[in-house]
Amino acid sequence: MTEYILEMRNISKEFPGVKALTDVNFQVEKGEIHCLVGENGAGKSTLMKVLSGVYPYGTYTGDIVYNGNVQQFKEINDSVAIGIGIIYQELALFPDLTVYENIFAGNEVRKGPVIDWNKTIRQSSELLQKVKLRVTPETLIKDLGVGKQQLVEIAKALSKDVQLLILDEPTAALNEDDSENLLNLLKELKAQGISCIMISHKLKEVIEIADKATVLRDGKTICTLDAKKGEITETRIIKNMVGREIEDIYPKRSHPENDEVVLSLENWTAYDAQLGRNVVKNANISLKKGEIIGIAGLMGSGRTELALSIFGNPKKYKVSGEMKLFGESKTLKHTSEAIKERIAYVTEDRKGDGLFLLQDIKSNISAAHLKGIAPKGVLNLNEEVKVGARYKDSLYIKASSLEQVVGKLSGGNQQKVSLGKWLFTGPKILILDEPTRGIDVGAKFEIYTIMNQLISEGLSIIMISSELGEVLGMSDRVYVMAEGEIKGELTSEQATQEAIMELATQ
Amino acid sequence: MNLLTEARTIVKQNIRDYGMYIALVVILLTFAVLSDGLFLSSRNVSNMLDSAGYIAVLAVGMTLVIVIRHIDLSVGFAAGFLGAIAALFLTNMGVSVWITIPVVLIFGIMIGLFNGFLVAKIGIPSFVATLAAMLIFRGALLEATGASGTIVINNDAFNAIGTGFIPSIAEVGGLHLLTLLVGLAGILFYIYSELTNRKDKQKYGFDVMSFPMFVAKLLFVSAIIGYVVWILAGYNGLSWTVVIVLLVVVVYHFLSSKTVLGRHIYAVGSNPEAAHLSGINVQKITLFVFGSMGFLAALSGILFTARLQSATTTAGTLFELDAIAAAYVGGVSSAGGVGKVTGAIVGAVVMAALSNGMNLLGVGASYQYMIRGGVLAAAVIFDVMTRRQRA
Structure with a gap:
């Protein structure tokens, strides 16, 4: 019988208004490299956040079984303690600290109440050798390229005796040489018995490295492909990634007839x-x-x-x-x-750089085109209400009033306010x-x-x-x-x- | 809807704003009772408002600085230094007061713009940039007043800014006539602007307060204006300081709430990235706000120097922190984008009332500091709680 290091059973996770994961099943065998693929928003990162304890036990349903035991992580440290290490796409290193300080950050080697720096440095050089990174432990992170920083992250995970290493798009920012290095390192770690989950968009890599590949789509497990059975091919993965029937929510319209x-x-x-x-x-x-x-x-x-x-x-x-x-x-x-x-640009990150969350709907809508309500530099606040009401109606913004603070609206309504703001610029x-x-x-x-x-x-x-x-x-x-x-x-x-x-x- | 429930919903919706006014009234009444009415006597109220003036104008500028998520620590000694410059102009150099004041105000703007330049263009954190400026102006103040330590000003026109009152024309039953007329004009203007506002809204077909509620509000606010004016008229009338502070408040209130520029300031404060992507020039706004802060620092320096009728080596000490405290009591948020000019004034009056009232009651300096600190903390706690409730 196959021995699983990890089984995730019927995992479901909901965010307000969105079902991110629905009954996802996912198994990783000991000592295999298992790739997780899917479109953006398919639920890969959410699944890994459930696994690593970012979303604690109770905020999702289903079971995480690790080495045969059901786990209930209350926080990230709980998953780290039993050997799960996750490396995010956005590296979590301190650029102004040295490599050794970074490797042992939050996991300092102590001698009594103080940090044993000598031991830290010695262990760091051993770890650096393991990940084949030829720099001194005293190097500052900011002096390293992204590829080498990635290796430091892996060294950091190894310092915590990681058994299951999770990498979220590790090669997204790397050039080909660095990617190749990283993939080779993963193979070596596998030989040492470390299991690995890798999220990747680069199918060639998946084909090269994966023992198994699980495809997620719309928060559901679609299938798990096995390399031994020759199932991991580009066409097969793509077909499963996109295989959704396009729902008929796109209203018809004719193509323009001008040049x-x-x-x-x-x-x-x-x-x-x-x-x-x-x-x-x-x-x-x-x-x-x-x-x-x-x-x-x-x-x-x-x-x-x-x-x-x-x-x-x-x-x-x-x-x-x-x-x-x-x-x-x-x-x-x-x-x-x-x-x-x-020209108008409705931003991707409406909360971060699109809207003024503490301000109300009407002042958000007028924000990019105040001239429209203040021809002589003096605001006509009544006109502003009128404009706001116009867009509230024409864009079907659902809110109790125009004075409602935008931060309290749902995502869809925020998006419409953002759109209204830009449409008002004409x-x-x-x-x-x-x-x-x-x-x-x-x-x-x-x-x-x-x-x-x-x-x-x-x-x-x-x-x-x-x-x-x-x-x-x-x-x-x-x-x-x-x-x-x-x-x-x-x-x-x-x-x-x-x-x-x-x-x-x- | 009956009048009482309508009043209740209005108060609930504006709990942060009204809370501040309620707190002010409670403080005033408490001191009035404890001092057997002495606190609200004409003479004392007049004194209290004059002593709040130079902090109040700083608090107005500081509110806008905090709204755009910055801070200006240099304003205290900048005010002290600019006051000393004014004193030097008037005494040693014999410059006329009509030239001195505009020149000092322009100096203030230049100082502010320089701070703004360091913050907006070079990207130095405002805390550090203005801390450096604070040290520099402290030194400059010592240098300017160096020879004698104190520069006494004998220019009556200048000193009147800090100690004088508007002329009376005539006394009516022991009351200051011109003050009463100004107060009446103020009430009429208030009623007129509320009426046009209401008519405008009706023209657009918007909901307005019920008519009895509207009348009640007019009467209430008019009564308050009338009462304050009546108290002041019982002593020497409106002081020039109060007139100047009122002008600053009116101009800044209009600017911050009714103009494109004001909107841009709040937009930059709420979300600088979104503001930039909305076509707002964030650097220009930052420069403007610091420039205005410098202008008000100069004004504060003039008011303070005129009040003391001299420039001293310690002028301006801790003004910046008093102004920051007043701004926070007045409801500004360090997260940016929130805070009103009117709030800053109320904050400054609250802090001045506390000092004045406690002095009157003979509370020791040690307790005064503790109580003022407590009030500041309470105001901010109240702020955070009401905001959390709404969010």
């Missing part, structure tokens, strides 16, 4: 000085009047960066290439200039970044209907989305991005879930 290009980018490149790399590389795109173009791609593929570089470049990227707006070449230096050019080009993330189906349908309404009024929309169904259901054309590049352009006839996934996972 008036409102926005075009040529050889558009954006360099991020902080990251030290190009976040957008040589992009060429065009947008016609009355058209919705979808920008598909996985998280971190440069889609948001592309949008920001168009929208007045608030992150101060070094931008090269040419942008034409309504046929004229333009350089936009501030978001206010972009707004003047009738845009001709509307960029929607993940317009329906984290909102329920009913609100989604309303937003799609609004989008079609706007198109019929002559707006053009750039829709960035990780949801393939939405991209296929709403777009006239689709650009697929990966690693900052436009990997392909698909007409609505050519665009299928498989075709998009293939370009996105290159």
